[in-house]
Amino acid sequence: HSVGIIGAPFSKGQQRDGVQRGADLIRAAGLVQKLKGQGCVVKDYGNLTFEEVPNDEPIGRLKSPRAVGRANELLSGAVQKVKSDGNTCVMLGGDHSLAIGSIAGHAASRHELSVLWVDAHADINTPLTTPTGNIHGQPLSYLIHELHSKIPIIPNFSWLKPCVAAKDIVYIGLRDVDPEEHYILKYLGIKTFSMTEVDRLGIAKVMEQTCDHMFSKVKKPIHLSFDIDALDPSVSPATGTPVAGGLTYREGIYITEHICQTGLLSAVDIVEVNPKQGTTEDEITSTVNTAVDLLLGCFGRVREG
Numbered sequence: 001h002s003v004g005i006i007g008a009p010f011s012k013g014q015q016r017d018g019v020q021r022g023a024d025l026i027r028a029a030g031l032v033q034k035l036k037g038q039g040c041v042v043k044d045y046g047n048l049t050f051e052e053v054p055n056d057e058p059i060g061r062l063k064s065p066r067a068v069g070r071a072n073e074l075l076s077g078a079v080q081k082v083k084s085d086g087n088t089c090v091m092l093g094g095d096h097s098l099a100i101g102s103i104a105g106h107a108a109s110r111h112e113l114s115v116l117w118v119d120a121h122a123d124i125n126t127p128l129t130t131p132t133g134n135i136h137g138q139p140l141s142y143l144i145h146e147l148h149s150k151i152p153i154i155p156n157f158s159w160l161k162p163c164v165a166a167k168d169i170v171y172i173g174l175r176d177v178d179p180e181e182h183y184i185l186k187y188l189g190i191k192t193f194s195m196t197e198v199d200r201l202g203i204a205k206v207m208e209q210t211c212d213h214m215f216s217k218v219k220k221p222i223h224l225s226f227d228i229d230a231l232d233p234s235v236s237p238a239t240g241t242p243v244a245g246g247l248t249y250r251e252g253i254y255i256t257e258h259i260c261q262t263g264l265l266s267a268v269d270i271v272e273v274n275p276k277q278g279t280t281e282d283e284i285t286s287t288v289n290t291a292v293d294l295l296l297g298c299f300g301r302v303r304e305g
């Protein structure tokens, strides 16, 4: 595996300070060395520098819209560079609004993508449905062709074009979906495996059916967008929006081992690690180490040895 790492220390898609430190914490836990140790060729492209955006007043309910738009434009270009260098892209967040730039940049270089969104949340609110105005709860609505008419003109977003079809998205881990998001998921017929399905089917069947869905027509490169809050707070408590009843550590690792086996993983996001949301060092360590282990699973580590 040839891996390109981008750090995106960005937090303005939500209100809690600290999530911008996720990238460096994941590096400090040995990600690069461990990937090399399992035979990967790794290039660390370093952290993006996000300039302050002055007078970034809310637009409607949207918070920090100009900063989010600019950050994602920058990230999109960086992802395109990693892809043009022939690497699988690893984006270390930062909050989940960064998926806008990560997926847009990926799509710019690889066109049709399958998107696997592992998250407690659907992150598909539009600027008009969002209950909080936090753009980390909205990224998919900016990316999906079928929702294009629901996205107003927003400063610093003019660079962005929708690039993903609803049929090419699969969710795993949902357990905190807003009513408006649920309507959108049903209306667009998006494939979802909530925690109910994980319990009913078991993770092996969920992954089997996820792959059946993704490969039902043409096999496309996979973009895995992994929100650490998909995992149970007992595993990854240091995150901004924890929700009880999440994926076990083993289920998370199974997902990444299985996606690795497809040979189609082309980009992966690991987002929402927030050290300030951990109450003890152990909570931070558990969250960060789990993020590292998920990435090792993406790039060939298997538990059998």
Ligand SMILES: N[C@](CCCC[B-](O)(O)O)(CCN1CCCCC1)C(=O)O
Residues within 6 Å of the ligand: 095, 096, 097, 119, 120, 121, 122, 123, 125, 130, 131, 132, 133, 134, 136, 137, 138, 176, 178, 227, 229, 241, 272
């Ligand atoms: N759906 C929420 C949470 C988004 C989480 C973003 B992620 O997945 O990147 O962490 C709002 C959640 N909801 C608001 C009302 C009270 C219950 C929680 C939103 O703010 O849109």
Ligand SMILES: [Mn+2]
Residues within 6 Å of the ligand: 119, 120, 121, 227, 229, 230, 241
């Ligand atoms: Mn989430």
Ligand SMILES: [Mn+2]
Residues within 6 Å of the ligand: 096, 119, 121, 123, 136, 227
């Ligand atoms: Mn998310």
Ligand SMILES: [Mn+2]
Residues within 6 Å of the ligand: 136, 229, 239, 240, 241, 272
């Ligand atoms: Mn979050």
